[in-house]
Amino acid sequence: MLSLPALNVEPPAVLSQLLARADVRFNGTRPWDMRVHDPRLYRRLLTQWSLGAGEAYVDGDWDCERLDLLFERLLRTDLDRTAPPAARLRLLLEGLRQRLFNLQSVARAHQVGERHYDVGNDVFEAMLDSRMIYSCGYWEHAQDLEQAQEHKLAMICRKLELRPGETLLDIGCGWGGLARYAAERHGVAVTGVTISKEQLALAEQRCAGLPITLLLQDYRSLRGRFDKIVSVGMFEHVGLKNYATYFDTARRLLAPAGLFLLHTIGVDRRTPHTDPWIERYIFPNGKLPSPAELGGALEGCFIIEDWHNFGLDYDRTLMCWAERFEAAWPRLSARYDAAFRRMFRYYLLSCAGFFRSRQGQLWQLVLSRPERGGVYRSFRPAAAPSS
Numbered sequence: 001m002l003s004l005p006a007l008n009v010e011p012p013a014v015l016s017q018l019l020a021r022a023d024v025r026f027n028g029t030r031p032w033d034m035r036v037h038d039p040r041l042y043r044r045l046l047t048q049w050s051l052g053a054g055e056a057y058v059d060g061d062w063d064c065e066r067l068d069l070l071f072e073r074l075l076r077t078d079l080d081r082t083a084p085p086a087a088r089l090r091l092l093l094e095g096l097r098q099r100l101f102n103l104q105s106v107a108r109a110h111q112v113g114e115r116h117y118d119v120g121n122d123v124f125e126a127m128l129d130s131r132m133i134y135s136c137g138y139w140e141h142a143q144d145l146e147q148a149q150e151h152k153l154a155m156i157c158r159k160l161e162l163r164p165g166e167t168l169l170d171i172g173c174g175w176g177g178l179a180r181y182a183a184e185r186h187g188v189a190v191t192g193v194t195i196s197k198e199q200l201a202l203a204e205q206r207c208a209g210l211p212i213t214l215l216l217q218d219y220r221s222l223r224g225r226f227d228k229i230v231s232v233g234m235f236e237h238v239g240l241k242n243y244a245t246y247f248d249t250a251r252r253l254l255a256p257a258g259l260f261l262l263h264t265i266g267v268d269r270r271t272p273h274t275d276p277w278i279e280r281y282i283f284p285n286g287k288l289p290s291p292a293e294l295g296g297a298l299e300g301c302f303i304i305e306d307w308h309n310f311g312l313d314y315d316r317t318l319m320c321w322a323e324r325f326e327a328a329w330p331r332l333s334a335r336y337d338a339a340f341r342r343m344f345r346y347y348l349l350s351c352a353g354f355f356r357s358r359q360g361q362l363w364q365l366v367l368s369r370p371e372r373g374g375v376y377r378s379f380r381p382a383a384a385p386s387s
Contacts (some may be wrong), residue, residue: 002049005245011040012046014084021082022262023071036062048246049083054350058342067346068319071353080275080359096271120335121202123344124175126328127321131177132202135233136314136362141384142298145320148313149153153181154385158229159366159378160259162186166227171219172234176212178205182230183210193217216369220249224373227258227379235264243297251301256371260302265314266361282347304366305376311361318352 011285025033034183036042038061046053056062074080076292084207104156124132125213129149137148140153156178170179182188194200200216207214219234229250238246270290273279279286289297298304308370325344333341336383354360367375 009036009042010163011036011042015042015045018079018082018084019074021274022077022079024073026071031066032064034062034064034070038062046084049327050080050278051276051280054281054346056118056271057283058339058345060342064168067349068315068322068352068356071350072356073353075354075357081148091316098244117289119198121175121198122335123174123332126332129323131181132175132206133177135172136265136310137182137320138310138381139309139313139315139316141381145317145324147384148317148320150181151381151385153178155379155381156223156232156261156263156364157182157186160228160261162188163378164188164230167191167225169222169226169229170226171222171229171231171250173203173214173236174233175199176207176214178230178232179203179214180207181209182208183212186281188228189213191215191224193219193222197299220245222249222253224253227255229258229260230263231256231261232263233265235262235284236286236288239337240293243289243293244301247301250367251369254369256369258369259305259372259376260367260369262363262365262367264289264294264363264365266290266363267360268359278347279342288360294365298367299359303370303372304365305368306364306366306377306378307366309361311355311365314355314360314362315352318348318355322348323353 014025019034026036027033030365036279038056038059041052041056041061042074044056044061046052048055073077078165124134128134129137129146131149131153133149133152136152137145138152140152142148148172162182166186166188168179168182168188168190170190170192171184173179173190173194176192179190183190191213192203192207193215194203195216195218197216200214231250235246250260265288267288267290270292271288274286274288317387321343325348329341351360355362366378367378
């Protein structure tokens with residue numbers, strides 16, 4: 001991966017001192033050290049910090065043998081929250097922008113679909129498991145990515161207590177993997193919604209012949225009543241200003257005796273803004289909830305029946321995706337350029353470090369309406385599910 005020699009230009013002392021807190025060096029020899037190829041990297045770090053680091057990597061200004069190890073170290077020491085003085089104003093303004101404006105309004109909801117999910121189904125088919133599940137796998141009893149994703153789907157369906165003949169709403173249905181699994185294995189009728197045209201087109205092919213209705217639609221315009229609701233990897237796109245609307249909508253759509261499973265990435269503490277590079281290049285308008293933000297939004301709307309955290313499983317999932325993406329690059333390179341490859345590599349491996357650092361969490365919440373009767377018994381798989 002490292003084809004260019006390191007550049008012997010002395011970095012600014014403030015940058016060396018910051019990286020030293022995480023035991024990271026410029027032009028060091030360890031797998032997590034940054035090897036500099038263009039001195040403009042230093043200016044980009046000083047003025048833009050994490051945004052500058054990501055853009056400079058995509059442009060080839062620096063390399064690192066193990067990006068996942070680098071980001072684990074940087075995030076464990078909170079260097080993402082300790083920017084040089086020149087970059088702090090930019091981060092402050094970004095925090096104000098996200099606080100003052102509704103970046104996830106109905107008019108803007110399609111942007112993440114166009115920017116990320118519509119990038120090309122061939123990329124995701126190469127990177128993901130055979131069902132194209134684009135969320136954290138469950139690895140406790142799994143030996144590979146295929147098993148980890150199947151075990152996750154089985155666990156979700158058990159937590160929802162799905163029964164034949166029930167109706168299931170899948171908010172953010174992706175390429176239809178969960179909808180198809182639930183319909184085939186549990187005999188439920190599924191309605192799935194997505195904001196990605198590319199996802200919808202492929203999901204319709206994959207779910208043909210099953211009692212599954214797929215819609216290109218924003219969740220806020222949904223109507224009807226469903227026995228169960230599931231939302232996997234979509235809440236990250238809702239935005240703090242829309243949490244109340246999201247949960248009010250889900251409550252309106254859920255039958256009084258029903259269950260709602262919410263599967264979402266979270267963060268260990270409240271943050272003023274999303275990582276600027278991820279927000280600009282991967283998931284525009286995204287927002288990861290903290291425990292307090294999520295819990296506060298649920299007050300008076302849903303009862304939390306279960307809150308399950310298996311965030312470290314996302315590290316292993318992302319490393320599998322990164323390995324599969326690199327293995328598929330020879331056939332993807334005819335359509336995508338080297339900058340795209342570096343962007344996707346940076347995205348996957350920096351996110352692996354994010355979860356390994358424990359800043360990133362992965363939560364599954366089982367929610368019910370207050371009027372639901374009976375005791376909900378939390379479920380955790382004691383062994384791998386039978387096929």
